[in-house]
Amino acid sequence: MDRVLAAVPAPEPAPEPEPGPVRPHAPVTSTPPAAPGPPPLRPRHRFAAWAAGLLLAGPAVVTGCRLLDTDATTPVTQLLALLPWLAVPAGLALLLAAAARRRALALVAVVVLGALAWSSLPQPPRTVASSGPPLARVRVLASNVEFSEGTGALTGIIRREHPQLVFVSECDRACQRTLTTAFAAELPYYAAVEADGAVGSVVLSSSPLRDWRMIPSTMGMPGATADIAGVSVRLQLAHPMPPLPTQVPLWKRELGLIADVAARPAGPTLIAGDFNASQDHAAFRHLLDAGRLDDAARAAGASRTPTWPAEGTLPPFAQIDHVLVSDDFGVRDVRFLDVAGSDHRAVLADLDLRAAR
Numbered sequence: 001m002d003r004v005l006a007a008v009p010a011p012e013p014a015p016e017p018e019p020g021p022v023r024p025h026a027p028v029t030s031t032p033p034a035a036p037g038p039p040p041l042r043p044r045h046r047f048a049a050w051a052a053g054l055l056l057a058g059p060a061v062v063t064g065c066r067l068l069d070t071d072a073t074t075p076v077t078q079l080l081a082l083l084p085w086l087a088v089p090a091g092l093a094l095l096l097a098a099a100a101r102r103r104a105l106a107l108v109a110v111v112v113l114g115a116l117a118w119s120s121l122p123q124p125p126r127t128v129a130s131s132g133p134p135l136a137r138v139r140v141l142a143s144n145v146e147f148s149e150g151t152g153a154l155t156g157i158i159r160r161e162h163p164q165l166v167f168v169s170e171c172d173r174a175c176q177r178t179l180t181t182a183f184a185a186e187l188p189y190y191a192a193v194e195a196d197g198a199v200g201s202v203v204l205s206s207s208p209l210r211d212w213r214m215i216p217s218t219m220g221m222p223g224a225t226a227d228i229a230g231v232s233v234r235l236q237l238a239h240p241m242p243p244l245p246t247q248v249p250l251w252k253r254e255l256g257l258i259a260d261v262a263a264r265p266a267g268p269t270l271i272a273g274d275f276n277a278s279q280d281h282a283a284f285r286h287l288l289d290a291g292r293l294d295d296a297a298r299a300a301g302a303s304r305t306p307t308w309p310a311e312g313t314l315p316p317f318a319q320i321d322h323v324l325v326s327d328d329f330g331v332r333d334v335r336f337l338d339v340a341g342s343d344h345r346a347v348l349a350d351l352d353l354r355a356a357r
Contacts, residue, residue: 045100052096056109059086059093063115071252071282074245081318083280084120084304087113123279125299125331132355134330136229140296140323142167142272143339143346144239147197148175150342155182157337161348162186165226166204167272169219169239176202191235193220201273203237215261217241217254221273223261228353231328234266238273238322251276255283262291268328268353269293274344278318279303288324296323296349299331307336307345316345323349330354 062079063086065072071080079086094109141163143154147170155178158166166187168179176192179202187204191212194200201220203209207228215221215236223236240254241247255277262271269291277284279295288295297303297319306316321344325331330352337346 048096048100049102049105052093052100052102052105052109055089055096056093056105056112059090059116060108060112062086063112063119066119066280067115069282069285071243071248073248074243077243077248077251077281078245080280081278081320083116083278085317087116087120090116119280120304122301122303123295123298125294125301132328134352134354135231136353137332138165138228138329138351138353139163140165140167140270140272140349140351141346142169142274142321142323142349144169144274144321144342144344145175145339146170146342146344148172148200150339150344151175151178153340153342154346155179157339157346157348158183158187161337163348164206164228165235165270165272166202167235167237168202168204169237169274170198170200171202172196172200176200179204189226191222191224193222195220201237201239203235205235209235215254215257217257218250221258231268231353232266233268233270233328233353236261236269236271238271238275238324240276242276252283255287259287259290262287262293262324267326269326270324270329270351272323272347272349274321276320278320291324291326293324293326294331296325296331296351297334297347299325300334300349302334302336305336307347309343310338310345311343321345321347323347325349325351328354328356 062076065076071077090113094106097106097109145151145154145168173194180190187206189205189209190202191209192202193214199219201222203222205226207226209224209226211225213223218241219239221237221239226233226235238258241250243251275284305319307319307321308316310316332350332352335348337348339346
């Protein structure tokens with residue numbers, strides 16, 4: 001039986017779609033991933049960051065004023081006396097910023113610490129100095145005896161050290177009688193402001209004094225001219241008011257009065273006492289510049305040796321007692337002596353009075 005194979009018809013091809021209007025391709029846009037933000041602060045990190053900022057604020061402002069050569073006002077004026085010690089809160093701020101993982105804050109702390117370190121370096125001696133031959137050796141002692149409480153200790157220091165010039169601040173009438181009587185032979189000449197309490201002051205000299213004068217100020221600042229080895233040397237005791245929060249303008253004005261005296265041309269000049277100002281105060285640096293004076297401690301490489309406060313639980317942290325000299329003097333040595341009963345250390349400077357160039 002024959003099998004008949006039927007042919008299977010092939011499927012008809014699908015009709016092609018009619019061409020429609022050509023549409024432009026829609027632009028393909030992609031949004032780049034956002035940069036990762038700072039990680040959220042944990043509570044302890046947030047506290048550390050805030051504490052670092054608060055600790056850093058004071059050192060940053062005070063250092064900035066030091067670099068800008070201004071004493072500003074309270075509390076900057078007072079904190080300038082603590083300038084090197086402000087590295088402690090600034091360093092702690094750096095540690096806290098690092099612990100809080102705040103890189104920007106840590107960088108600011110590093111910058112402040114660097115500026116503090118640079119500002120706190122001991123100042124080098126001035127390059128201008130007298131080149132004439134030495135005429136006389138002069139030993140100068142400057143001491144604040146704190147309401148005359150240190151008079152007895154100062155008497156012992158004078159007997160031991162034999163200075164030719166002594167500048168004594170806060171020396172009342174009883175203190176002056178004690179010193180002028182005890183050293184009537186060694187230091188027979190003196191210029192004094194006779195007053196009670198902190199107002200009284202006296203300058204004792206082994207050389208004759210003339211041209212007595214006084215700066216008009218709150219506390220006594222006597223001055224005179226001494227004849228030393230045939231040379232007229234202008235002497236001035238310095239004791240301006242301290243820069244307490246309510247009297248910063250008065251402190252600046254009285255330092256300015258001392259600067260006015262220093263600026264007068266009068267040959268060899270020696271200004272000593274309790275300046276209530278450190279090398280970090282602009283008003284003190286302006287005084288040096290006005291009279292072309294150098295700090296004997298700076299010339300001896302001891303410009304950061306503190307002199308106050310010398311009693312109490314805190315160690316001394318500020319050098320506010322100075323012996324300033326014109327370039328007619330060469331500085332041989334400077335020492336700082338404790339005075340029992342006083343909150344100031346005394347400054348003892350060995351100088352050479354030199355002939356004019």
